[in-house]
Amino acid sequence: MIDHKVRLKAFVKLGAFFQEFCEYVNNNAVSLENDTSWKEEFLQVVNNAKHYNGWFTQENILLSIKSWGHLLTVHNLEKWLNDYNLSKNTSKTVALILAGNIPLVGFHDFLTVLITGNKALVKLSSNDKLLFNFIAKYLIYTEPTFKESIIFSDGKLENFDAVIATGSNNTARYFEHYFSKGPNIIRKNRNSVAVLTGQETTEELTALGDDIFTYYGLGCRSVSKLFVPEGYNFDDFYKAVYKFHPIINQNKYANNYDYNKAVYLMSEFKILDNGFLMLKEDSNYGSPIASVFFEYYTSLEELKIKLEQEKDQLQCIVANNFYTNEIAFGKTQMPELWEYADHIDTVEFLLSI
Structure with a gap:
């Protein structure tokens, strides 16, 4: 050896x-x-x-x-x-x-x-x-x-x-x-989510764009869903992530954007759209490429309980002072060596065999 x-x-x-x-x-x-x-x-x-x-x-x-x-x-x-x-x-x-x-x-x-x-x-x-x-x-x-x-x-x-x-x-x-x-x-x-309160800075929301768009959103650490308070105004979010708009020039991304938009419109789903990212209210975690799901919450404590109960479906929770093992905005694609996928310690697993 x-x-x-x-x-x-x-x-x-x-x-x-x-x-x-x-x-x-x-x-x-x-x-x-x-x-x-x-x-x-x-x-x-x-x-x-x-x-x-x-x-x-x-x-x-x-x-x-x-x-x-x-x-x-x-x-x-x-x-x-x-x-x-x-x-x-x-x-x-x-x-x-x-x-x-x-x-x-x-x-x-x-x-x-x-x-x-x-x-x-x-x-x-x-x-x-x-x-x-x-x-x-x-x-x-x-x-x-x-x-x-x-x-x-x-x-x-x-x-x-x-x-x-x-x-x-x-x-x-x-x-x-x-x-x-x-x-x-x-x-x-597994999917990753972000919890927004409406108090985020422009810098935090822009950093969230990295969590959403890096690797075209294809990774389990890519944020595919937002939890937002009732009445949340998405204007600040869309303004903050506008810098990522050149992503629509990538053919495969653009094709997925066009296809998924057509599906949403034909199904008469209500969506928000800025020309390169669609937001759709949906209870699921895994959103299609070029779209992110969102869900309203009324209580952060109730949301915390929900996410704890469904943690087996989640890889990362992006937030600011909300969750014990939360990830900072913009950091989902930068895990350390000791941050294990699915929170399973693979070194310990190998040593225990």
């Missing part, structure tokens, strides 16, 4: 590479370094990724890479892992079934399995194959012993000790049936 410090060092190098790569791209692929071959290859991978997933624009991929570049530092990794006794881990093979809705959405699971000293048996989403393959190649280049720890599989997953699978509510039922006999984490659909 690879020594813990060696594994950590390899991911620190990967984080440094991510940061250098973003600078390389932002400088229009001009670098003072002699060896730019890895960056050139990664740039080609990034540009080709959109052929597998039209939502994977260069901007969105770079956003994900930049975020991971900032997270994969010695300070962050040690702060994350210092609370665990990794020496008690016995190497296991962990099957990872990854989603592909946003770039590198399954990277935290991938990182967790490897950095704790386990082998990753990875089934990639067809929507996000290229990025992970390149990252694995770079990790093995940085630390050759990883070659025995990273296995990609397109077929039936076999010979594993545990599984972490992410999918829709429908696929989760299949996962629960198929993987029920062994240790598992099965992730289903």
Whole structure:
């Protein structure tokens, strides 16, 4: 098994590479370094990724890479892992079934399995194959012993000790049936919400726009619903998020906007619309692309009870001094390493097997 410090060092190098790569791209692929071959290859991978997933624009991929570049530092990794006794881990093979809705959405699971000293048996989403393959190649280049720890599989997953699978509510039922006999984490659909009181500043509402529009709203950490007090005036909200209006120039987003607007109008639903984002009163959490649901509340205490009762459907609650584990406006897409998906501690899960 690879020594813990060696594994950590390899991911620190990967984080440094991510940061250098973003600078390389932002400088229009001009670098003072002699060896730019890895960056050139990664740039080609990034540009080709959109052929597998039209939502994977260069901007969105770079956003994900930049975020991971900032997270994969010695300070962050040690702060994350210092609370665990990794020496008690016995190497296991962990099957990872990854989603592909946003770039590198399954990277935290991938990182967790490897950095704790386990082998990753990875089934990639067809929507996000290229990025992970390149990252694995770079990790093995940085630390050759990883070659025995990273296995990609397109077929039936076999010979594993545990599984972490992410999918829709429908696929989760299949996962629960198929993987029920062994240790598992099965992730289903979750959504994120924001609680507004009408006292938010323009800056907070603009930051909320980041929570709504980043990755086109496709992630479980993307805010898809607003809770607002009765009589709430949405004018300030719409003014604050107007800076995001260029999103309508993205063809796939525009097509979804047009389609969903037509559905709403034909169904005679009442909607608010500013030309790139529709607001619809709805009790559900998961809104279609280019729209956000909203629901009125009469009591913050009653709303708190409701959200606590339905927390299994929620990933993030964005608010200001409302909820114990709330997320600040504009921060949903910037989780720390120790902020786990579905609030399930994957390191502890792996150590307990």
